[in-house]
Amino acid sequence: MKKLILSVLTVTLFASSAFAQNDDYRKRSTLGVNFFLSDFQTAADIKKNGLANVIRSKNLFRTGRMNPGLALSYLKGLANHVDFAASLGGSFVNYPIPNVPPFSNNNFLMEATAGVNAKLLSDNYWVVPFADFGVGASRYLSHYAAFIPIGFGIQINLFDEAFIIINSQYRLPVTEQAASHLYYSIGIAGNIGKAREAAVPKEVIIPVVEPPKDRDGDGIVDSLDACPDQAGPASLNGCPDRDGDGIADKDDNCPDVPGLAKYHGCPIPDTDKDGINDEEDKCPTVPGVARYQGCPVPDTDKDGVNDEEDKCPNEAGPASNFGCPVIAPEIIEKVNLAARNVFFATGSSKLLAKSYPSLDNVVKILQDNPSYKVDIEGHTDTTGTHEKNMVLSNDRAASVKAYLVSKGINESRISSAGFGPDRPIATNKTAAGKAKNRRVEMKLRNY
Numbered sequence: 536m537k538k539l540i541l542s543v544l545t546v547t548l549f550a551s552s553a554f555a556q557n558d559d560y561r562k563r564s565t566l567g568v569n570f571f572l573s574d575f576q577t578a579a580d581i582k583k584n585g586l587a588n589v590i591r592s593k594n595l596f597r598t599g600r601m602n603p604g605l606a607l608s609y610l611k612g613l614a615n616h617v618d619f620a621a622s623l624g625g626s627f628v629n630y631p632i633p634n635v636p637p638f639s640n641n642n643f644l645m646e647a648t649a650g651v652n653a654k655l656l657s658d659n660y661w662v663v664p665f666a667d668f669g670v671g672a673s674r675y676l677s678h679y680a681a682f683i684p685i686g687f688g689i690q691i692n693l694f695d696e697a698f699i700i701i702n703s704q705y706r707l708p709v710t711e712q713a714a715s716h717l718y719y720s721i722g723i724a725g726n727i728g729k730a731r732e733a734a735v736p737k738e739v740i741i742p743v744v745e746p747p748k749d750r751d752g753d754g755i756v757d758s759l760d761a762c763p764d765q766a767g768p769a770s771l772n773g774c775p776d777r778d779g780d781g782i783a784d785k786d787d788n789c790p791d792v793p794g795l796a797k798y799h800g801c802p803i804p805d806t807d808k809d810g811i812n813d814e815e816d817k818c819p820t821v822p823g824v825a826r827y828q829g830c831p832v833p834d835t836d837k838d839g840v841n842d843e844e845d846k847c848p849n850e851a852g853p854a855s856n857f858g859c860p861v862i863a864p865e866i867i868e869k870v871n872l873a874a875r876n877v878f879f880a881t882g883s884s885k886l887l888a889k890s891y892p893s894l895d896n897v898v899k900i901l902q903d904n905p906s907y908k909v910d911i912e913g914h915t916d917t918t919g920t921h922e923k924n925m926v927l928s929n930d931r932a933a934s935v936k937a938y939l940v941s942k943g944i945n946e947s948r949i950s951s952a953g954f955g956p957d958r959p960i961a962t963n964k965t966a967a968g969k970a971k972n973r974r975v976e977m978k979l980r981n982y
Contacts, residue, residue: 560659561612567700567724569608571624572601574717575631578705582715601719602628602641608700608724615657620667621649630675631714638676646673648684663690671706673713680713682706696726846982847906859982862907866900867979870909873897874977877935884930886938894935897977898942904981911935912976913953914960916969921955929953935975 577600580589589595604626611619627641650669657663664687671682686704693699704718747756753766753773760773767774767783774783780793780800787800794801803812809822809829816829823830832841838851838858845858852859876893879885886894901907913928913935932951940946961968 560615560657562610562618562658563612563696563726563728565610565696565698565724566727567608567610567698567722569606569622569624569700569702569720569722571604571606571626571718571720571722572598573604573626573628574601574719575628575714576600578715578717579631596719602626604644606646606720606722608722610652610724612658613651616654618652618654618665619649620652620669621647623647628675630678632675632678632680632712633708633714634711635678642676644673644675646671650684652688652690654690658690658692658696661692663692664688665690667702667704678712679710681709682713682715683709684718686718698724700724850906857982859980862979862981866904869900870897870977870979874975877975879931879934882927884927884934886934891938894938895942898939898944900979901939901944901948906981908948908950908980908982909939910978910980911949911951912958912978913951914958914972914974914976915956916959916972917956917963918969924955925953927953928955931975935977 574597577589577594577597580594586595594600604624606622606624608620608622610621613619623645624647625643625645628644629638629641630644631637648669648671650667652665652667654663654665666687668683668685671684673680673682684704684706686702688700688702691699691701700720700722702718702720704720706716706718708715747758749756749760750763751760751766751773753760753768755767755769755773757763760767762772762774762783762785765773765775767776770781771783774785776783776787777790778787778793778800780787780795782794782796782800784790787794789799789801792802795803798804803814805812805816806819807816807822807829809816809824811823811825811829813819816823817827818830821831824832827833832843834841834845835848836845836851836858838845838853840852840854840858842848844854845852847857847859850858850860852861873893873896877890878887879890880887897909901909911932913930913932915924915928917924919927929952932953936946936949936951939949956963956972959968959972960974961971963969963972
């Protein structure tokens with residue numbers, strides 16, 4: 536494939552030097568006849584198994600899978616690199632209509648297409664690669680379908696606006712009764728109008744002019760050169776620019792470092808050396824980061840934890856608690872004690888009434904501290920199946936959450952989850968150990 540592409544490019548480059556140029560070389564009305572082969576089976580394999588597998592199995596171009604046919608074509612140039620292209624063709628095939636049983640024999644399939652050929656080169660080259668796309672319709676017995684042809688090809692110019700056109704398409708189904716298929720064609724087409732008249736070149740008389748003086752040889756005559764003894768570009772009136780920043784060395788305070796005119800040819804300064812130049816740095820004397828426009832990451836509550844990592848940016852707290860104030864140990868112990876006094880009916884998630892006083896203490900703590908949140912965890916021992924224990928632990932944690940919500944605590948402040956027997960705190964080989972593992976834990980936090 537690489538050798539084929541290289542050959543096409545070589546022929547195209549050679550042809551570009553052999554053809555006379557013309558400002559307007561749009562193709563005039565052209566009729567052609569094409570021989571084509573259509574392949575439904577390989578297209579179905581590509582859709583099912585992918586192009587790579589089809590290529591690997593050497594099924595991409597097998598004539599035994601193809602049906603021959605003939606088509607008439609019409610082309611007309613819309614622009615130097617765009618042609619309108621239409622075709623009408625017919626062949627005898629066993630058309631694989633989706634969701635319709637296969638036909639017992641081949642029948643006549645008529646296909647019509649209309650679209651454009653986007654050409655890499657204009658028609659004044661011998662070899663012209665192009666891509667084509669458009670719309671199409673077909674009739675097979677009493678079945679009508681629509682499809683989209685997409686492909687590429689090569690147009691070979693012969694003489695007197697006659698062409699050999701080789702084309703390969705993939706025809707994508709649009710309607711339900713359309714089937715995707717590959718389409719290969721080769722044909723000849725010719726102009727059906729008057730032959731194009733060759734352009735007569737105009738004679739150009741070049742006057743003999745004495746060349747102006749240019750001492751430094753930079754292409755700028757001395758009368759217009761601001762630095763006649765130093766070569767430089769015309770954009771700088773013939774003066775050199777060693778650092779290429781568009782400022783002539785004679786006006787550049789930093790001639791070897793690219794810069795801006797407003798800084799006399801020097802780069803934009805970065806006073807605090809944080810990698811953000813002073814023009815974009817809102818804290819030009821204090822190192823910072825780009826997302827804060829050169830300023831340091833803020834620490835609103837001045838607790839040493841910056842706001843991006845501080846879950847309580849307006850309340851001072853240690854980094855160990857994500858920048859939030861530490862909850863008093865006695866309050867945490869009250870919540871832990873309440874959790875140890877939560878009881879359920881055996882094998883059930885129904886709270887027993889003796890749990891209510893303990894849970895009411897938790898409600899009071901949450902009411903008195905609006906910033907507090909609580910995570911409720913349900914745990915079981917290993918008795919029974921793992922699946923049932925997961926459901927039971929989750930339901931028990933949810934029951935505790937529901938009680939707190941019923942007492943006016945906002946649901947967004949409470950999370951609940953069940954972990955079944957996966958997080959034991961004692962052995963499950965003794966009754967005492969299992970009793971410890973059957974528990975509810977409540978973890979208080981303020982972030």
